[in-house]
Amino acid sequence: MMLEVKKLEAGYGKLQVLRAVDLNVGRESVGLFGPNGAGKTTLINTIMGIVEARSGDIVLEGKSINKLKTHEIARAGIALVPQERELFPGMSVADNLELGAAFVPRGKAVIKKQLEMVFGLFPILKERYAQLVGTMSGGQQRMVAIGRALMAKPSLLILDEPSLGLQPSIVAEVFERLAILKKEVAILVTEQNVRESLKAIDRGYVMENGAVVLEDSATGLATNPHVISAYLGI
C-alpha cells in the first residue's frame, strides 16, 4: 500500500475537523469528494504535516510519517499540488521546476528525465521556460504547480482541487493529463468537479462533516444515488 491513513483526527484549536478518517491509496488514482467544509483540504494538510494530527497514523510505503515535518514528508516521496498553488511568483518557470526536484533525493537524480516528462505533459511550459510565474495565467500556473510536483518523481502525487478557478477547457485538459499520469504515479485528488474527475480515477471516497461516508470504485460512485444527487446534479 502506498498510503494508509488510520483513524486520523485533526483540527484547528478547539475545532475538531477530521473524525477517525480511514483512507488507503495503492498504485492507483484515488478521488476524494465532498462539499465545502467536509475536511478534504484539512486531510491533505494533515498528511503533509501542515496541520498536526491529534491521533491516528499516516503510513507512507510502510513507514509512519505522522511525526515528520512538511519538508521531510516531501523528501519521503509525497508531492503536493495545493489548492492555492503555492508557487514562487518572482521566479521563472525554470527555477520553479528546478526547485521541485532539487531537495528531494529521488527527483534530484533524474532531473533531466523528469523535465522532459513535464514538458511532454505541458508543452507550454517549455515555451514559457524563462517567464516569471507571477505573470502567467491561473491555468498556466496550475500546470507549473503540477509540473513542479512531478519534478520530485514522487511515489504519491496529491492534488487539492486542481480545477479550482480554471476555465472548463483547461479543467478538461488537466484531467486528461491526470489520466495519463496515473500510469506512472499513485494519485490522490480532492475535487468538487466530480464529473470530470471520475474519468481520471480508479476509486473514490466521499467525505462529509470530517468523516468518510462512502468508498467505492469510480464506476460505483458514478452510479451511486447519493453521489448522483449531491455531486453530479442529476
Place this chain on the structure above:
Amino acid sequence: MLKKQSLPKVAAVAAIFVAIILWRPTVLIYGLQAAGLYASIAIPMGLVLGIVHIVNLAHGEIMMVAAYSSYMLCSWLGIDPYISLIPVAIITAIFGFIIYRLTIRQTLKAPELNQLILTFGIAISLTQLANIVFTSQTRKMSFSYVSASMDIGELSFGIYNFVFLVAAIVLAYGLKFFLHKTVAGKAALAVGQNPRGAAIVGIDVDKTYGLIFALACALVGAMGAMFITRSAVFPSVGSPFTMKSFCLIAMAGIGNIPGILGASVLLGVSENFLKAFRATRGWADIVFFVLIISVILGRSIRGKRA
C-alpha cells in the same frame, strides 16, 4: 525603463552632476568611498530584509560586536584586521545563528512589529553590554596602509577607502550570483517568496532562515573587521549604520541588492557635495533624510498614478 519625456530632465541633472564633479572632483572621490562603506554594511541587511524578509534592527550592533572582536584579536595576537576577518566572520555567523534560533525564530509567524521590537531590544542589549565590557571609551588602531594616497595633477587624495567600494561591489554581485545561480540561493529566494510553498518542495524553511541570517551576520562581521582599519570603535558605533542601511534598502527597493550600490552612491556623493562648501557643510547629515523621503514619496506618487 526610462520614459522618453524624462530623458531631458535626467540628462540635465546628469550634466549638472558632471559639471560639479569636474569643478570639485573630490566630491566624486570621497562620495564613492563613503558609498562603498554604506553599501558594504547595508548589503548584508538587504539579504535578510529583502530576500527572507526578516527585519533586523540589531544589524549595526552585530557589526559593532564584530569590530570589537577584531579589535581584541588584533590587540592580543598582533595580527592585521584583514587576517582577523575570517575568524570574526565565523564568530558573528555563529552569534547570528544563536540569536536567530533563540529569538527571531519565535517571531517569524507573528506580525513584523514583533521582529522590530525584538531586534531593537537586542540592539540596545548589545550596546549596553559593550558599554559594560569595554566602557564608552573609543578604541582606534593605526595601520600604515590606510594613509596610502594618490596624486593626479595637483589633486592629492587618500585611496584606501576605495577598498570598501570594491568590497561592496564584490558583495552585491557575489550575492546576486549566489541567489540566482545556486540551488541554496534559489531556496532562499523561494523561502522569502513563499515559505509554505518552499516546505512543500522539500526545503527546510527553518534551516534556510537560520543560514541566511547567519550568512548576513558573517558578511557584516567581515565588514566590522575591515571597519576598524578606518574608524574608531565604541559601543554605539553601529547604530547609525542600522538606520542608514535600512533606508538604503528602502531607496533601492526591497530585494534589489545591486540597487543598494546605486542608492549608496547617490547618498555618498550628495553628502560629500554638501560637505564641499563651507555654507552647506552642516547639512550633510540632513541630505540622507531628504533623499529617502524624496525617493519614497516619488515612488508613492508614481504608484498612485499607475
